Amino acid sequence: MPTCPPDAAERAMVNQQEKPTYVRRMFDAIAPTYDFMNTVMTAGAHHLWRRTTARQIVADDPLVVLDLACGTGDLSFAVMQEAMAPCTILGADFSRPMLNLAQDKHGNLPEHRFPIVFLQANVLSLPLPDASIDVITNAFLLRNLVDLNVLFSECLRVLRPGGKFITLEITHPPVPVFRSAFALYFNNVVPVLGNLLVRHQEAYTYLPTSLQSFPNAPNLAEAMRASGFADVSYRYLGLGTVALHSANKVT
Ligand SMILES: C[S@@+](CC[C@H](N)C(=O)[O-])C[C@H]1O[C@@H](n2cnc3c(N)ncnc32)[C@H](O)[C@@H]1O
16 A cells, blocks of 8 residues: 655644645645546545535525635535525635636536625635624535634624534544545545645645544534534535534524
8 A cells, every 4th residue: 555755744744823824825736636636536426425515505595605615616506506596605715726716617607596706715704794694614624724613603703693504524434444444545545646646745645634633523513512503413425434514503
């Protein structure tokens, strides 16, 4: 089994203080090949996970949906495709190259059913008024943050009472045999694919590293409850490699 050279592994063990800058620079650098690598690493399954997430987002016909760390826009586009009633979608990300791709892809879509507005912003300090959003969602953001509580309290500020928080993230599979197989694949194969296919071994070494200290799905649910969300629930997708958490803001 191929392994990652120690220098790439060391560089990917990023210091917490430097993490936001490290993460932004990394996504700036990998933006052009980000979608391709997602499809390779998940054998295309990420499209299915986003569609499942989008269906949950639009279930109560929200008027305004905020896609945090929207990246190249795929979850925002899935929400637009699944929405049954008119809704406005906001996509926020701090990486300009990722947002540029989202805007280009948006321009090339055959159909624009509802408006999507992309904005450059730090998700920990959103340029949005209190209680202005019906559903806040995010895909593959949480592992990149130093303190989840900062994000949760910012989301609770921006969500209207009764609003929903829906998050899709890589997780630790609950079944031991899948957990071992996934760890083998994620820690050893993914960095090599990143190097061979897109010459970004460090970014694809950071990816498994970012999961190591990330809470498992029950603990993430507990952290959401502790920060003030109600009705927290979750389900596994992709043989337990991905978890979809959902919660409400009560007041
Ligand atoms: C793994 S990508 C996910 C992109 C997209 N949500 C998707 O599903 O493909 C993580 C994204 O989070 C963004 N990001 C990380 N930390 C952020 C922050 N503090 N504020 C804004 N964007 C952030 C990165 O720029 C990157 O586009």
